[in-house]
Amino acid sequence: METRTINGLKVRFAFNGVLGDVLAHHLTLDMAGAKPSNKYRVYYYLRPWIPITLRQKLQRKIRRDCPPRWYVNSTFMEDWTQALRNGQYRSEGLDTIHPWPDGHRFAVALSHDVETEDGVRLVPALAEVENRLGLRSVWNFIPYKYKVDSGLLNELVAQGHEIGVHGYNHDGKLFLNERIFERRVPKINEALRAWKAVGFRAPMVHRNLVWQQSIDVLYDASCFDIDPFQAMPGGVGGVWPFLVGDFIELPYTLPQDHTLMVVLNESTARIWLDKLQVVKDLCGMSMVITHPDYLNTPKRLKIYQELLEHLANDDEGWKATPAEIASWWSKRDKSYVERLPDGSSAIRGPAADRGQLCSLKQLFNVC
Numbered sequence: 497m498e499t500r501t502i503n504g505l506k507v508r509f510a511f512n513g514v515l516g517d518v519l520a521h522h523l524t525l526d527m528a529g530a531k532p533s534n535k536y537r538v539y540y541y542l543r544p545w546i547p548i549t550l551r552q553k554l555q556r557k558i559r560r561d562c563p564p565r566w567y568v569n570s571t572f573m574e575d576w577t578q579a580l581r582n583g584q585y586r587s588e589g590l591d592t593i594h595p596w597p598d599g600h601r602f603a604v605a606l607s608h609d610v611e612t613e614d615g616v617r618l619v620p621a622l623a624e625v626e627n628r629l630g631l632r633s634v635w636n637f638i639p640y641k642y643k644v645d646s647g648l649l650n651e652l653v654a655q656g657h658e659i660g661v662h663g664y665n666h667d668g669k670l671f672l673n674e675r676i677f678e679r680r681v682p683k684i685n686e687a688l689r690a691w692k693a694v695g696f697r698a699p700m701v702h703r704n705l706v707w708q709q710s711i712d713v714l715y716d717a718s719c720f721d722i723d724p725f726q727a728m729p730g731g732v733g734g735v736w737p738f739l740v741g742d743f744i745e746l747p748y749t750l751p752q753d754h755t756l757m758v759v760l761n762e763s764t765a766r767i768w769l770d771k772l773q774v775v776k777d778l779c780g781m782s783m784v785i786t787h788p789d790y791l792n793t794p795k796r797l798k799i800y801q802e803l804l805e806h807l808a809n810d811d812e813g814w815k816a817t818p819a820e821i822a823s824w825w826s827k828r829d830k831s832y833v834e835r836l837p838d839g840s841s842a843i844r845g846p847a848a849d850r851g852q853l854c855s856l857k858q859l860f861n862v863c
């Protein structure tokens with residue numbers, strides 16, 4: 497894949513050429529916006545004293561200001577459609593490695609951030625709901641906030657789930673300045689090693705992909721394609737993983753449960769399913785963040801179950817843990833398509849055994 501440099505970091509996207517240009521443009525915007533502004537600093541300083549009802553009121557106001565399909569990044573989609581139109585993607589030539597292995601059309605990743613001790617207690621029952629449907633997920637625990645029982649972690653791993661690290665202590669200050677961040681990194685790396693975890697998600701999806709290079713991970717999952725409900729603005733637009741510096745970034749692409757169920761009081765999975773179709777049409781990765789802490793009523797659990805059942809019944813989706821997805825992506829990233837003398841093509845490199853050749857025309861239905 498083409499290597500680009502963004503903010504001093506080596507970056508490789510899912511696609512080259514003008515499609516890569518669009519992905520690079522939107523990542524650059526995200527990185528420029530993902531900074532603690534003064535307003536943000538004041539908000540996080542005052543946050544413990546802002547009543548939750550007021551915070552939710554502010555979030556409802558965001559909703560009123562949003563377009564009806566706020567969960568689709570329309571600016572990105574316009575740029576993407578334009579790039580597909582302008583690019584030379586009308587040939588049937590099999591010159592691209594499909595984003596996903598083994599004949600799948602899109603990828604499905606489930607992730608949970610466990611926010612509180614109450615959330616920890618709800619983990620086994622929620623894992624059981626997924627187990628029954630043959631699904632597995634990553635459980636991101638906070639290393640320095642509550643007690644994490646190694647028995648629970650071992651049990652989840654034995655069931656095929658993955659363990660990840662969710663920040664440091666979730667006080668909202670991890671990214672306030674580089675000094676705080678650097679001071680906490682050795683302890684975060686220690687937790688990653690202790691839990692044999694390879695993935696990280698920043699609390700409140702605050703992020704700084706440059707600073708985060710000192711966290712020893714295979715992947716980070718703190719970016720999103722769009723999420724107007726987050727205090728730190730941004731959105732990378734693309735719905736595929738990408739290599740940034742030394743790790744793979746896995747942006748989440750389905751809205752968070754808190755937004756749908758708490759802020760918007762949705763009673764069905766309709767928004768998740770609508771976005772899922774958008775991601776599927778783009779052969780992307782549908783990554784969802786839920787929290788056992790919020791899936792704590794039968795009504796909310798039912799909405800999540802509706803999504804899970806839909807995913808479990810969709811054979812076109814590759815259901816994998818984020819670590820499996822990142823590992824595949826790293827192989828795909830190291831592979832390339834070779835044109836053979838007889839005019840055919842072949843995948844070379846570590847993705848050769850599971851990768852599928854495709855043309856961008858068929859991938860995105862370019863006519």
Ligand SMILES: [Zn+2]
Nearest residue numbers: 609611699700
């Ligand atoms: Zn969190």
